[in-house]
Amino acid sequence: MEPRMEPCRLLVCRTPEDDAALTIDQAAIDAAIARTGGAVSIEASFIGSGDPEMADALANATALVGWRLPTGLIRQHGAGLRLIQLVNAGIDNLAPFDWLAPGTALCNASGIHAAKLQEWAGMVLLMLHAQMPYFATAQRNFMWSRRASSLIAGKTVLIFGTGALGGAVARAARGLGLHIIGVRQNAAPAAGFDEVIGSASHGDVAGVAALAAALRDADFVVLTLPLTAETRGLADEAFFAGMRPGAGFANFGRGALVDQPALCAALENGGLGGAIIDVATPEPLPPDSLMWQAKNLIITPHVSCDDPATYVADALDLLTDNLKRLGTGRPLRNRVDPARGY
Amino acid sequence: MEPRMEPCRLLVCRTPEDDAALTIDQAAIDAAIARTGGAVSIEASFIGSGDPEMADALANATALVGWRLPTGLIRQHGAGLRLIQLVNAGIDNLAPFDWLAPGTALCNASGIHAAKLQEWAGMVLLMLHAQMPYFATAQRNFMWSRRASSLIAGKTVLIFGTGALGGAVARAARGLGLHIIGVRQNAAPAAGFDEVIGSASHGDVAGVAALAAALRDADFVVLTLPLTAETRGLADEAFFAGMRPGAGFANFGRGALVDQPALCAALENGGLGGAIIDVATPEPLPPDSLMWQAKNLIITPHVSCDDPATYVADALDLLTDNLKRLGTGRPLRNRVDPARGY
Numbered sequence: 001m002e003p004r005m006e007p008c009r010l011l012v013c014r015t016p017e018d019d020a021a022l023t024i025d026q027a028a029i030d031a032a033i034a035r036t037g038g039a040v041s042i043e044a045s046f047i048g049s050g051d052p053e054m055a056d057a058l059a060n061a062t063a064l065v066g067w068r069l070p071t072g073l074i075r076q077h078g079a080g081l082r083l084i085q086l087v088n089a090g091i092d093n094l095a096p097f098d099w100l101a102p103g104t105a106l107c108n109a110s111g112i113h114a115a116k117l118q119e120w121a122g123m124v125l126l127m128l129h130a131q132m133p134y135f136a137t138a139q140r141n142f143m144w145s146r147r148a149s150s151l152i153a154g155k156t157v158l159i160f161g162t163g164a165l166g167g168a169v170a171r172a173a174r175g176l177g178l179h180i181i182g183v184r185q186n187a188a189p190a191a192g193f194d195e196v197i198g199s200a201s202h203g204d205v206a207g208v209a210a211l212a213a214a215l216r217d218a219d220f221v222v223l224t225l226p227l228t229a230e231t232r233g234l235a236d237e238a239f240f241a242g243m244r245p246g247a248g249f250a251n252f253g254r255g256a257l258v259d260q261p262a263l264c265a266a267l268e269n270g271g272l273g274g275a276i277i278d279v280a281t282p283e284p285l286p287p288d289s290l291m292w293q294a295k296n297l298i299i300t301p302h303v304s305c306d307d308p309a310t311y312v313a314d315a316l317d318l319l320t321d322n323l324k325r326l327g328t329g330r331p332l333r334n335r336v337d338p339a340r341g342y
Numbered sequence: 343m344e345p346r347m348e349p350c351r352l353l354v355c356r357t358p359e360d361d362a363a364l365t366i367d368q369a370a371i372d373a374a375i376a377r378t379g380g381a382v383s384i385e386a387s388f389i390g391s392g393d394p395e396m397a398d399a400l401a402n403a404t405a406l407v408g409w410r411l412p413t414g415l416i417r418q419h420g421a422g423l424r425l426i427q428l429v430n431a432g433i434d435n436l437a438p439f440d441w442l443a444p445g446t447a448l449c450n451a452s453g454i455h456a457a458k459l460q461e462w463a464g465m466v467l468l469m470l471h472a473q474m475p476y477f478a479t480a481q482r483n484f485m486w487s488r489r490a491s492s493l494i495a496g497k498t499v500l501i502f503g504t505g506a507l508g509g510a511v512a513r514a515a516r517g518l519g520l521h522i523i524g525v526r527q528n529a530a531p532a533a534g535f536d537e538v539i540g541s542a543s544h545g546d547v548a549g550v551a552a553l554a555a556a557l558r559d560a561d562f563v564v565l566t567l568p569l570t571a572e573t574r575g576l577a578d579e580a581f582f583a584g585m586r587p588g589a590g591f592a593n594f595g596r597g598a599l600v601d602q603p604a605l606c607a608a609l610e611n612g613g614l615g616g617a618i619i620d621v622a623t624p625e626p627l628p629p630d631s632l633m634w635q636a637k638n639l640i641i642t643p644h645v646s647c648d649d650p651a652t653y654v655a656d657a658l659d660l661l662t663d664n665l666k667r668l669g670t671g672r673p674l675r676n677r678v679d680p681a682r683g684y
Binding site (some may be wrong): 013019021022115116119120121122126127130131132133135136139140142143144146147148149151170188212280283285286288292298299300301302303306307308309310316327 | 361363364368378384410457458461463464468470472473474477478480481482484485486487488489490491492493622625626627628629630631635640641642643644645648650651652
């Protein structure tokens with residue numbers, strides 16, 4: 001039996017960009033409380049991220065849930081917050097973290113995107129293999145131009161990131177019969193990966209060579225990394241030049257992991273066979289971006305990870321679990337390390 | 343032990359459209375003979391479909407393999423052919439069959455496309471579910487426009503055709519957790535389908551009602567039918583109007599199964615959520631076709647069924663098996679019924 005807690009005064013911070021299906025309302029919170037069997041008590045209030053009442057609302061709240069946070073106001077008025085539960089995974093847009101009080105835990109929603117991304121990534125790997133970016137470009141040019149493809153089984157995928165998102169891509173790749181190599185900071189094994197390579201960020205010469213060889217051999221290269229000072233611009237001209245000619249590329253992480261002009265150049269000169277990206281810089285990608293017309297590039301608008309049927313419930317289950325953990329002093333789930341950046 | 347046969351004088355008829363990877367050469371034939379353990383003997387000659395020596399070549403041959411056949415010359419000079427082995431499945435381009443001598447067996451390559459189509463169809467079902475035709479159109483209009491999708495499991499697919507191609511689509515759908523309904527001329531059960539509906543071609547009132555209900559309920563509708571007098575133009579204005587608003591459509595059969603202006607209209611008015619077609623009328627689709635720019639339509643150039651790694655070998659294994667069957671008087675595999683049209 002969980003000890004009874006004081007009611008959590010929860011502030012639900014909404015942004016104009018929220019999809020209707022991803023919006024947290026009182027009914028969703030009531031349902032989440034019901035799923036705990038009443039083990040948490042929540043008094044929720046709802047506010048738009050730009051609302052003039054935000055300062056007062058923050059001063060009165062003990063927890064906050066949302067994804068675009070009014071960090072300046074939180075610094076001034078949010079010292080009483082014990083928990084900020086993000087409903088998204090990436091926290092790069094919140095850095096630097098000087099607005100975060102020492103007594104406030106920041107947790108992200110890493111993991112709730114896995115089932116949807118697994119399905120999406122399976123589709124994207126098949127699309128890269130089947131030359132769909134090439135056919136999309138041919139269609140834009142009114143050209144019926146055949147390119148045959150064999151079966152995908154036995155190909156190799158190199159996945160940057162072995163966390164919740166990378167693991168989801170790996171499960172998709174396993175279902176397709178691929179050989180799966182992961183890249184993470186250290187070379188410790190990761191469930192679902194056939195091999196793991198430690199990234200070269202610390203000057204490990206063997207790691208650098210192994211990574212270069214894996215990049216050169218992979219049929220598909222997929223990014224699922226968080227955006228940090230170390231990963232920004234990772235996929236640059238040298239990166240694409242190091243890939244096998246004709247290979248496919250996908251990005252499910254953050255747009256700024258990619259040097260976009262370098263990506264377009266690698267596609268244009270044919271070094272890269274095709275690319276499918278779900279993230280871009282900036283988002284939304286403006287109508288005058290040259291990316292829209294880049295050869296052999298398919299762009300989707302950051303929809304690979306959000307399942308509208310389960311997203312809000314999964315995020316709120318994380319919130320209620322973390323509220324219970326706060327009440328009993330247990331470690332929180334998905335607590336973010338501001339120094340590390342994810 | 344198979345009885346030793348007279349050497350087959352095989353004419354390999356090539357067309358300029360043949361992909362290099364799908365071209366039959368002497369090495370491929372030698373390999374096919376080796377796979378029979380020498381049970382067949384073949385003297386092969388190779389000729390272009392428009393070669394002026396075709397008449398003499400036909401007069402000297404006992405078997406022919408190819409896909410675009412010189413039917414007029416076969417009528418005049420090919421009476422000695424015992425077997426014509428097609429390397430493709432559809433025979434609509436060869437009708438009417440008044441050029442076919444009574445002593446010549448015509449066999450198609452139905453079945454050798456199944457593994458590739460299964461993989462391709464899985465991709466296409468995921469793409470329809472994920473709104474990829476919508477995103478492709480948005481990209482052409484330089485628009486970042488989000489549409490969330492949930493998981494595909496539990497959706498329903500209606501597959502027209504329960505043969506080799508329809509069965510391959512059904513296996514793909516099974517892997518995705520779909521409910522699978524097949525449509526065939528009679529309502530006999532078909533392996534891999536949860537339900538089978540008899541088509542309405544013979545005025546069966548219950549069948550008409552069941553088909554209309556299935557069309558209205560399906561999330562995805564897929565055509566894998568051969569092109570015959572009965573199936574030509576099957577997917578017309580009434581067909582698309584009978585589909586569930588927002589549903590997805592795919593065609594792996596023949597372009598002329600679809601009334602293309604009706605398809606474009608259904609996409610344009612939003613009744614149809616999206617479509618992905620691998621076949622069109624005519625092929626190649628000319629640059630001035632309005633299809634290229636139709637809203638929420640993805641076009642691929644008839645590549646869904648051909649695996650370059652296995653296609654030639656699988657087709658030649660059919661040929662050698664049928665040559666052995668001819669030698670021993672057993673029924674041929676994939677013998678086509680010209681009266682039926684497939």
